[in-house]
């Protein structure tokens with residue numbers, strides 16, 4: 001493998017001009033911090049990303065100047081806050097190229113987005129013997145909601161396999177499709193292996209078999225742009241805190257005809273048209289699925305995050321991260337003794353690894369003392385750990401603010417781990 005000298009000058013001269021990582025880093029106050037006396041190297045964005053100043057400011061401005069409940073009050077602040085809140089729904093629609101803001105349901109997380117689909121669409125349209133296909137790489141959030149329906153309704157879960165490299169096996173997936181398949185629920189990018197699943201082809205095949213498709217976009221949307229109409233998915237879920245926005249807010253995109261056929265999720269304020277003891281009527285989507293006071297300031301913050309990443313350009317972010325991935329791979333290879341778990345051809349900038357002869361928890365602890373934050377464990381994907389025959393991995397996940405210097409620090413810390421642990 002060729003040594004890459006500096007990747008901060010990402011491939012393509014346009015992205016070089018548009019994407020100045022040192023300037024980007026200055027937008028993230030938390031990155032200035034030292035831990036254990038060393039400057040922080042944050043390689044855990046896959047668990048939750050840090051927030052740029054514009055997001056922090058947007059949340060603060062909301063609370064300081066126009067915060068109020070939405071869709072309710074007859075007063076000035078309530079109208080202003082409702083306008084700001086609903087404007088974000090339109091921003092989200094634009095960001096994922098949804099046909100309308102009415103395709104965008106605000107949830108608390110992608111976990112809730114998936115549970116919403118299971119509990120409304122699933123309970124209405126699935127019956128005993130129907131099949132839901134997931135993959136071996138799913139996060140627990142895209143396994144357990146379907147298992148709850150397995151217990152409740154008697155649906156069957158089929159699992160699309162991967163190979164040793166973490167490559168999604170399209171042919172094996174094809175063979176699982178049948179007239180019994182009602183839904184394919186699949187991640188766009190593995191949060192453990194970084195594998196980019198060929199979701200467009202998965203969606204095409206699933207539709208040809210008469211099934212709907214839900215994409216878990218928690219990791220996908222942060223590493224590359226998303227166009228739900230081009231994908232033609234029926235549902236797409238993502239979570240705000242991994243997209244440089246606040247926690248406590250998520251999104252469920254759904255096709256209009258699918259959403260309007262779905263019964264309400266939770267009952268309460270804001271989702272009704274008229275309530276009486278002789279019967280209650282519900283609003284049209286998306287409000288039908290949004291009972292109670294929503295995460296107002298978090299939605300405002302997510303709007304700021306979307307404007308921020310859009311301003312940088314998702315293509316520029318993707319190119320920058322791909323440069324980091326290539327550089328990190330080559331440096332890890334040169335170091336030796338480190339096994340990268342997940343070597344799919346198309347990968348996002350997520351590297352799971354094991355240091356031969358050392359427990360992953362010990363490795364992560366040594367990295368931490370060197371100021372390098374990673375995640376260790378099963379990454380909410382225990383079935384994947386079983387499939388790969390490992391107890392867990394150390395995961396370095398890169399975000400738009402990481403640099404080649406961060407990779408160098410990771411390699412130096414791994415060198416230290418080898419000295420101390422082997």
Ligand SMILES: *Cc1c(COP(=O)(O)O)cnc(C)c1O
Pocket residue numbers: 046047109110111112139141142187189190191216218219239241242
């Ligand atoms: C993080 C993650 C989730 C869960 O996200 P929450 O914000 O906890 O709901 C689901 N799927 C994938 C692929 C993830 O990476």
